[in-house]
Amino acid sequence: MTIYTRILQQIGSSILISLPNEWIKKNKLSKGNTVTVETNVDNTISIYNSYQEEEIKIVFELNEGSQDQNKIENSYDHASLNEKIIKIILNKIFGAYLLGYNRITVHSKNQISFENSEIVKKATRKLIGLEIVDENSFSISFQFLIDARTLNIQKILGMMNSIIHGMFRETIHSLSGDFSSDLKNKIASRDDEIDRQYFLLVRVIRTAIMNKKLASTLNLTNIDMLDYRIAANYLETAGDLIAELVTYLSRYKWPNQISTLIKKIGYSLEEMQHYAIEAFISTSRDKAFKVIENYEDFKQNIAELKKNIASNQIENLDETYSITLVNSISCLDNIAKCWIDITDLAKPTYTLK
Template structure:
């Protein structure tokens, strides 16, 4: 970042400053071009180039050597190298998506195999809005087709929260209603959807950080973007923990007393989640205090669960039960801390009022 100092000049009744010549050249501006000038809530001024190209492109080179006439060991080594290369390519695609690139081009000197093409397509389905717009044997062209100005970060966060609410309710209630064969698959599938929404939210935030005009259109300050990024990360972590919790609870469903206590603990967590998100999105002091009250209740219930680890003889002598109990308590505790951490994001806001 280059800093320029300018002296205010007055011509008639207008106060003028000159713009840096390097910036003018970089943006290909000249006499007669329009600029947008915006006053910000922090008493600063932003100047936008209306002619700036919004499409950001990047290209990745991808290719594999011909493996004909190679020994068995060479072929095995080649397969391992190929797997590593395509993983690196996928990481680059995900990185470019999160950094806000609108067009991602993949070029290969050799023909892209059907298997590699399908691997790329399957991976990019996790990235909302990124679609293949052109493809041939040597190239794959991906484009982000959603207008970022139409996206609403609060709605994306709300969608993530709604999916997690359903996941957790179904997981806890399965202790009494019985575990369906496909419950774990359903929860894992919803966790994947949370990841997709999380990637989209991160992309929008990073794009807005680099494009102040977009940030203005989304009505987001820098601190807003930071808070939403952190809150979304806690939600994504909670989704992962719920997907992990399902496996442990399936081992404890036969222990009625413990199952009842876990359900009671789960109900307390449901309230914490509800009030934590409301406290964050509406910066409500009352909702934040409600989360803290629920957390005290939650800690008491967790303490009761911990007592069963040493007092229940069947759990003490049965590794399956004891491991499931310890892991379940750990997951529940981590989920609770996610809601506490989201609530903490609201505290600086309402304390300043």
């Protein structure tokens, strides 16, 4: 970022400043063109190029003869080499999507095999709004077809929160019966959907950071974008933790004593999640207090569960049971930290006594 200093000049009743010549050339502006000047809530102004091109394109070569690939060829067989190249391309596509590119093309000097084409297309289904608009034997072109100006990051965050709430509630309630493989598959599928929503939210935020005009349209300040980006990351982490928690809790038929304690912990976490998101969206101190109250209950129940393990009060609890239960406790504790950290974005909890 280059910083320019300008002296205010007055002509008649108007105060004028000159625009940097470098910015004028980069945006291909000249005398007679129109720019948009907007005042912001933080007492700054933003100047936009009204003729700014909306579509940002990028092309990736599937089989570039780079030095990195030559090194790969020396240490991998053909199958491993192909897998490595596809992973590199997928990382580039995901990166371009998150950076706000509207059109992404994968090009190859040789014909793209059916297998590689399907791998790329299957992986990109995780990216909401990115659709194939052109495909032939040598290239696949994707385009982001959603108008970013119509998106609402608060609603996206709300969808992530709703999915996570359902995942966690079903996981805890399943302690009353048997965990089924169907439930585990459902939780994994919902975790994938959270990832899709998370990628979309990150894309919108990063695009808005680069395009102040979009940020203004979405009514987002720099602080808003930062906070929503962090909050979404905590939600995505919570989703991963719940998917991990299911794998631990589904291994055994837990004794009633353990099930009862975990359910009590789960109810505290449900309340924490509800009030944490409410506190974040509304920046409510009262809701933040509710999170802390439930966190105190959570800590007491966790401590009781740990005490039972340490004192071997639970019958038939062998070493494998203990390790699985400790891992489950770790997941629950980390989920609680996600809700505390989201509350911190609204009202720092260390100031709440």
